Amino acid sequence: MCRSIKTLRPPVLPEEATEEEIRAAALQYVRKVSGFRAPAAHNQEVFDRAVTIITEATAELLAGLEIRGQSPRKAG
Secondary structure, three states, X not given: OOOOOOOOOOOOOOOOOOHHHHHHHHHHHHHHHXXXXXXXXXXHHHHHHHHHHHHXXXXXXXXXXXXXXXXXXXXX
């Protein structure tokens, strides 16, 4: 696991994760998996698309988690 990706759910994160925090975690994940900090021009589109898809999936995951008896949050 990439050590710079932090847990984004309560109670670890005291407030709901921001879109910026979720996107930063997705970017770190894609960088780790691809092995590229910044992709070459011919890989930029697929790199950016992966970050977007993972950002959306992460937001959906966080919105749907039920934590310690709390109701799932609505996806924004």
